[in-house]
Amino acid sequence: MARTHKTAHIKAQMAERARQEEEARSKVVSARTRSQRSQALQDARDSRASQSGPMRPQKALHPLVMMPMRRKTRKRSKRKKRSLKKRKKMKKMQTKKIHVARRNADLRKQVRFQGLPDSEIPLVPDKWEPYQRKYICTHGWKERERSTGKRTSHKLRRTECPFQMLAQVVMRRGGTWGIVTKREVYSHNHPISDGIYRSYPDIRQVPVGSALMPGIELLVDADAGTSSIYNYIRENSNHCVTMDDVRNLVARMHKKGKLSL
DSSP states (O other), rough: OOHHHHHHHHHHHHHHHHHHHHHHOOOOOOHHHHHHHHHHHHHHHEEEEHHHHHTOOOOOOOOOOOOOOOOHHHHHHHHHHHHHHHHHHHHHHTEEOOOOOHHHHHHHHHHGTTOOOOGGHHHHHGGOOOOEEEETTTTOOOOOSSEEEEEEEOHHHHHHOOOEEEEEEOOOTSSSSSOOOOOEEOOOEEEEEEEEHHHHHHSOOOOOTTTTTTHHHHHHHHHOOOOHHHHHHHHSSOOOOOHHHHHHHHHHHHHHHHHHO
């Protein structure tokens, strides 16, 4: 009889302990803020300590040893980070332009057009690609991940210029399609002049398809000096090239095999 009473007492203790643990677990789950969650965890620890008794020995905590990353693992991690950065850049570039296919897909998903054939939906024609394009100032590009201005040889034009303009395709009242501008901000936070614009590398240099290229090829083929090519470009165009631009242009032409060395 005593053994039966003791067994029942043990079962009651086990049931009470299980109930307390379940109550502590529910408090941890239902905690909303960080302070409430930490308080619930502390209550659960205190409850377990009171049940196990003060004389219960605790296991010794061994310090964690951080192993150095292997060389292959480091290379793999760097490659993964570079690929993620490239994907981020691609996503950012895609937000500057919305294609016609995306616009038509959004129109088909609208509630008012669901169940209707394409002939009754104002879909944008494919010839008006892209549907929307955002124009910003050359000083309005966001900071790139690899160019922060720490290198003194790099001249950054980023000034967070607020100028922007959205060119969007719309259907007019007569059923014809056209382009309108939206969200225009025609202000700049930097000096503006034709001389500054002409000094930009992509403006001052001679493009590959320029009408000056045949004359430049003749000059280089005739072993003309860099100064002669420089004067020819400055006198016959508005490209404000530098001597380094001319040297780089000639080097690119030789590299592509356009000239006989």
